[in-house]
Amino acid sequence: MTSTTTSRSKAVSTTDLALIATFAAFIAVCAIMPALGTNASGVEFTLQMFGIFLTAGVLGASRGALAVLLYLAVGTAGVPIFAGQQGGPSVWTGASAGYLVAFPIAAFLVGLAASAVARRNPAAIAVVLSVVAAILTVAVVGVLGTIGMSIKLDVDFAAAWAYATPFFLFDILKGVFAAIVAAAVHRAFPQLVAKR
Numbered sequence: 001m002t003s004t005t006t007s008r009s010k011a012v013s014t015t016d017l018a019l020i021a022t023f024a025a026f027i028a029v030c031a032i033m034p035a036l037g038t039n040a041s042g043v044e045f046t047l048q049m050f051g052i053f054l055t056a057g058v059l060g061a062s063r064g065a066l067a068v069l070l071y072l073a074v075g076t077a078g079v080p081i082f083a084g085q086q087g088g089p090s091v092w093t094g095a096s097a098g099y100l101v102a103f104p105i106a107a108f109l110v111g112l113a114a115s116a117v118a119r120r121n122p123a124a125i126a127v128v129l130s131v132v133a134a135i136l137t138v139a140v141v142g143v144l145g146t147i148g149m150s151i152k153l154d155v156d157f158a159a160a161w162a163y164a165t166p167f168f169l170f171d172i173l174k175g176v177f178a179a180i181v182a183a184a185v186h187r188a189f190p191q192l193v194a195k196r
Contacts, residue, residue, distance in 0.1 A: 020063055024070040027051035028081035031071075045167065046083045049141070050174035052107050053133045057125070057182030058192060060118075061111030068107040072100060098148020102141040109136055118186055126183035133175025137168055 030051030056064030071081065080087035083096065092100065113132040117125050142164050150160035186192060 016063055019059055020067045020070060023051075023055040023059060023064070023067040024074065027055060027068065027071045028074070028079075031083050032081055032085050045170055047174065048083060048103075049137070049171045050178050052103055053110055053129070053175045053178035054181055056107040056110035057114045057129050057178055058185050059111060060115040060192075061108045064111035064114075065104045065108040068104040072103065093152070095149045095152045096145070097152065099141060099145040101148070102144035105144075106136045106140050109140070114182065114186075118190070118192070122186055122190065125186055126179045129179035129182055130176045133179060134172045137171040137175060141171065142168060 027048065028051075030047035033047055052068055055067050058064075059067060075081045075087050075091065076089050078088045082091050082100075086094075091097065110129060110132055113128055114125065117128045121128075142161075145167070146157060146160045146164045149155070149163055150157050153160065153163075
């Protein structure tokens, strides 16, 4: 009985690690795809937030945040998987450092919402995740990204906020698309976060 339980927990752990690694790689691909443009501070528009929202929406809070942290760790170690194909610890002193800090926080919160809705009302996943992602785009990613730009660019918060606002509409749309895809994944694999 004990050996069966142990083998099951190892299988779950292996599956979790595989999912975390796969989604970390997915976020990296979304980040290094050709930029959709840049804002006034030079920070690029990418599909990174789509990858983060989808990862959290599919994996839930802990695995989603771990996937984002793995992505950040690999990029910080020097692999050029951040926006603009940058890598290395120097990115943490750049204008986008606040966004990097915000990513695992946003992933954890989106993942919490995904897990809760998957358990209580799976049909509402797309709507709930869209709303949560929209709020977090402004309240977490936007605010922390603005603080990072304000510090790096030595401008006041209002000026940095003006740099950040062009991202909001696009990131909200990315959140909506991620929520729709996550809902489809949960319909196909209802056990993915429902028991987490």
